[in-house]
Amino acid sequence: MPALPTSNRIVLASRPTGKPVSENFRREQEAVRDLAEGEVLLQILYLSLDPYMRGRMDDAKSYAKPVEINGVMEGGTVARVLRTRNAFFAPGDIVLSHSGWQSHAISNGSDLRKLDPNQAPLTTALGVLGMTGFTAYAGLRNIGKPKVGETVVVAAASGAVGSAVGQIARIFGARAVGIAGGREKCDYVRDELGFDAAIDHRSRDFATDLAAACSNGIDVYFENVGGDVWSAVYPLLNDFARVPVCGLIAHYNENRPAADGYDQLPAVMRSILRKSLTIRGFIQREFADQRPDFYREAGAWISEGRLKYREDIVEGLENAPDAFIGLLEGRNFGKLIVHVAS
Ligand code: NAP
Numbered sequence: 001m002p003a004l005p006t007s008n009r010i011v012l013a014s015r016p017t018g019k020p021v022s023e024n025f026r027r028e029q030e031a032v033r034d035l036a037e038g039e040v041l042l043q044i045l046y047l048s049l050d051p052y053m054r055g056r057m058d059d060a061k062s063y064a065k066p067v068e069i070n071g072v073m074e075g076g077t078v079a080r081v082l083r084t085r086n087a088f089f090a091p092g093d094i095v096l097s098h099s100g101w102q103s104h105a106i107s108n109g110s111d112l113r114k115l116d117p118n119q120a121p122l123t124t125a126l127g128v129l130g131m132t133g134f135t136a137y138a139g140l141r142n143i144g145k146p147k148v149g150e151t152v153v154v155a156a157a158s159g160a161v162g163s164a165v166g167q168i169a170r171i172f173g174a175r176a177v178g179i180a181g182g183r184e185k186c187d188y189v190r191d192e193l194g195f196d197a198a199i200d201h202r203s204r205d206f207a208t209d210l211a212a213a214c215s216n217g218i219d220v221y222f223e224n225v226g227g228d229v230w231s232a233v234y235p236l237l238n239d240f241a242r243v244p245v246c247g248l249i250a251h252y253n254e255n256r257p258a259a260d261g262y263d264q265l266p267a268v269m270r271s272i273l274r275k276s277l278t279i280r281g282f283i284q285r286e287f288a289d290q291r292p293d294f295y296r297e298a299g300a301w302i303s304e305g306r307l308k309y310r311e312d313i314v315e316g317l318e319n320a321p322d323a324f325i326g327l328l329e330g331r332n333f334g335k336l337i338v339h340v341a342s
Contacts, residue, residue, distance in 0.1 A: 009102035042079035048126035073101035127335035128309035136164035138287035143244035148173035150219035155179040160335035310334030
């Protein structure tokens with residue numbers, strides 16, 4: 001049997017103040033230990049980079065525990081079973097795992113899901129057929145509930161969640177308006193993904209352009225961003241509009257609330273009351289029992305060409321910190337994934 005490998009890993013070196021910087025991460029190596037009964041040794045092939053990881057870098061109370069200082073950064077992964085002392089897994093099996101930013105990991109098997117490499121490209125298990133695709137599906141199906149002819153607006157529309165939101169909204173018979181940063185992303189959202197309109201949030205005319213694209217108001221706003229985008233959206237919400245609050249990426253680097261500036265809360269609360277809005281936060285795993293429906297429906301939509309996706313693949317685990325920093329600035333174009341090993 002070949003010698004046990006050495007694992008390369010990226011750990012949290014320090015907690016960021018505001019935007020993360022490369023010094024907040026450290027590369028380390030660790031010898032992989034022998035397996036105990038029931039365990040498998042995984043070689044990580046792909047690592048998903050996601051905005052929620054910014055929250056894990058802070059020592060703040062949230063729906064999940066923070067990463068410890070000197071702990072391996074957390075993350076969803078696709079991996080190959082290298083060695084096994086677990087009867088359910090054979091060497092060469094490909095699995096979905098949550099092994100984090102490292103080249104090798106040991107699992108007791110309870111968190112692994114076998115993937116069929118012949119069914120779909122492996123990377124899709126981290127994106128359109130994985131956590132981010134399911135987030136779009138669950139938020140729309142359970143909270144947004146778009147009806148035929150209604151207008152659904154989503155920001156970060158070229159990204160992993162947003163791209164699926166707009167396309168699924170159209171499959172449900174709604175009009176989809178995407179908000180994205182810059183001309184190239186807007187062209188992609190409208191021309192490749194088939195959204196009815198795409199608006200550039202970096203343009204000076206953003207609020208006017210959005211209002212023009214939503215001349216009948218907004219019935220569902222799938223909130224991925226917050227910040228200035230929310231400010232432009234909420235005056236356009238129709239009576240009984242639904243707002244699945246999925247993410248607030250514009251605020252993830254804030255360490256404290258803004259000390260000055262106009263406080264929107266009273267105006268927002270007035271709108272909620274006056275327009276009978278439903279504003280409902282969610283974390284996708286709340287709807288985990290709907291995953292079998294999702295795999296079936298999304299798989300069919302992809303093969304029919306109705307659900308398209310784009311992946312932004314970065315080579316090498318060592319480039320994960322820089323790619324992650326870029327994700328929070330809109331540098332990614334599509335689902336951000338690190339190719340760790342072939
Ligand atoms: P993504 O869209 O692939 O990438 C993030 C995008 O956010 C960037 O490319 C950028 O796109 C946009 N962005 C960043 N800062 C912004 C700002 N200040 N204003 C406007 N847009 C900004 O990421 P994703 O994985 O699909 O995640 C999208 C959102 O969903 C995030 O908020 C994430 O936390 C949330 N999420 C929630 C759940 C859940 O269970 N609730 C699950 C997954 C993801 P542009 O260049 O187009 O601006």
